[in-house]
Amino acid sequence: MKITVLGTGYLGATHAACMAELGHEVLGVDVDAGKVAALSEGKVPFHEPGLPAVLKRNVDAGRLRFTTSYAEAAEFGDVHFIAVGTPQRKGEFAADLTYVNAVVDSLVPHLTRDTVILGKSTVPVGTTDLLRARARVATTYAVEFAWNPEFLREGHAVADTLEPDRLVLGVEPGGRAEEVAREIYAPILERQTPFFVTDTATAELVKVSANAFLATKISFINAVAEVCEAAGADVVSLADAIGVDTRIGRRFLNAGVGFGGGCLPKDIRAFMARSGELGASHMHGLLREVDSINMGRRTRMVDVARDACGSLLGAKVAVLGCAFKPDSDDVRDSPALNIAGQMQLQGAAVSVYDPEAMDNSRRLFPTLDYATSALEACKGADAVLVLTEWREFRELEPDVVAGVTRGRTLIDGRNCMPREAWETAGWTYRT
Numbered sequence: 001m002k003i004t005v006l007g008t009g010y011l012g013a014t015h016a017a018c019m020a021e022l023g024h025e026v027l028g029v030d031v032d033a034g035k036v037a038a039l040s041e042g043k044v045p046f047h048e049p050g051l052p053a054v055l056k057r058n059v060d061a062g063r064l065r066f067t068t069s070y071a072e073a074a075e076f077g078d079v080h081f082i083a084v085g086t087p088q089r090k091g092e093f094a095a096d097l098t099y100v101n102a103v104v105d106s107l108v109p110h111l112t113r114d115t116v117i118l119g120k121s122t123v124p125v126g127t128t129d130l131l132r133a134r135a136r137v138a139t140t141y142a143v144e145f146a147w148n149p150e151f152l153r154e155g156h157a158v159a160d161t162l163e164p165d166r167l168v169l170g171v172e173p174g175g176r177a178e179e180v181a182r183e184i185y186a187p188i189l190e191r192q193t194p195f196f197v198t199d200t201a202t203a204e205l206v207k208v209s210a211n212a213f214l215a216t217k218i219s220f221i222n223a224v225a226e227v228c229e230a231a232g233a234d235v236v237s238l239a240d241a242i243g244v245d246t247r248i249g250r251r252f253l254n255a256g257v258g259f260g261g262g263c264l265p266k267d268i269r270a271f272m273a274r275s276g277e278l279g280a281s282h283m284h285g286l287l288r289e290v291d292s293i294n295m296g297r298r299t300r301m302v303d304v305a306r307d308a309c310g311s312l313l314g315a316k317v318a319v320l321g322c323a324f325k326p327d328s329d330d331v332r333d334s335p336a337l338n339i340a341g342q343m344q345l346q347g348a349a350v351s352v353y354d355p356e357a358m359d360n361s362r363r364l365f366p367t368l369d370y371a372t373s374a375l376e377a378c379k380g381a382d383a384v385l386v387l388t389e390w391r392e393f394r395e396l397e398p399d400v401v402a403g404v405t406r407g408r409t410l411i412d413g414r415n416c417m418p419r420e421a422w423e424t425a426g427w428t429y430r431t
């Protein structure tokens with residue numbers, strides 16, 4: 001099938017490459033000419049393990065191309081995927097649908113035949129109806145919209161796209177989107193992958209509800225961590241003990257500095273705002289608390305660092321990790337950078353290091369001091385904060401780090417470091 005993917009960021013570039021991998025002819029479209037040029041040469045402009053090989057293989061095979069031209073996209077595609085960003089609106093909690101609207105406005109007037117558009121971006125419930133109305137006034141061709149939310153995790157994007165836990169498709173009654181999706185995803189569906197076909201509102205809500213649940217789980221364990229701290233209990237052992245219950249599960253129960261990234265924070269805020277608009281006050285209230293617990297963890301980490309150093313004014317701190325999670329160079333709403341920035345504002349000299357996210361971090365926070373290695377970041381530090389759980393940091397030798405620091409306090413913002421080894425080596429371990 002001839003497929004276009006409109007927007008080739010983290011989601012779109014991965015989706016385009018993986019659809020080509022399934023054997024389709026794919027055209028990726030982006031307004032960023034630099035990104036289009038890089039992808040056309042088979043280069044992935046962000047860090048995603050495994051994606052460069054899939055992209056290059058399919059570009060070289062001629063199944064995958066990229067363009068900035070919507071006229072070309074309209075002519076080429078039998079089906080179009082929307083994969084542009086839906087960030088938080090400036091100064092509000094709601095999602096900004098500017099880019100999704102722009103895709104429809106750019107594509108639809110160029111259409112030369114009836115078509116199916118499948119949305120993959122994460123959108124507030126009701127968006128498909130709005131886009132359908134938007135398209136109707138822009139063309140005389142029949143444009144069918146269906147929503148096919150994406151659940152990929154950065155760092156596992158290729159496997160999550162080619163072997164997803166499930167596929168979800170929200171359709172209009174009587175349309176052909178389900179048949180089209182079944183053809184596109186045939187190799188995936190052949191493996192008995194669960195396929196949920198719903199109405200569009202349900203499909204839109206499945207995605208934001210999944211993210212809201214995960215965010216709630218993280219904020220839940222962080223709220224428990226606060227009680228543990230007050231009561232002298234150990235939240236890691238507690239999470240291990242409750243997590244073996246299959247109804248609860250151990251994943252997403254790691255207490256620490258909380259969630260960040262390009263999705264969870266803005267998605268729960270958009271869901272909060274949309275729930276409020278719809279008069280669903282409990283979801284609104286719940287997500288407000290989840291967000292507040294999460295942001296409070298960042299402030300608390302700064303307090304712990306201040307306490308460890310006596311004062312942040314004039315202190316030197318090392319921050320290990322900038323990406324919002326390991327195996328990614330994504331620093332959007334990263335707790336690590338946010339904490340580093342807050343400590344710097346309070347007068348600390350902050351030296352940061354991340355194995356993959358240095359360039360993105362430099363662009364976002366140019367005033368931090370960027371080291372070339374974890375050890376260099378730690379040179380002369382009064383305290384060392386581990387804020388992204390990269391394996392490289394977990395494997396640091398306490399004695400070697402002690403050889404370059406001024407103080408001996410390790411602040412483990414992810415509860416990921418081998419505590420005993422650090423304490424045995426004479427370090428004060430804090431979380």
Ligand code: NAD
Binds near residue numbers: 011
């Ligand atoms: P991104 O910012 O990495 O990519 C968006 C891309 O869209 C950019 O390359 C941008 O240049 C391009 N773009 C903007 N306007 C355009 C237009 N009019 N036409 C064509 N391209 C345009 O964002 P992302 O992380 O890929 O997220 C995209 C969507 O997918 C969001 O709704 C997000 O919530 C959702 N999502 C993301 C992930 C993830 O892990 N990143 C996972 C699931 C869902």
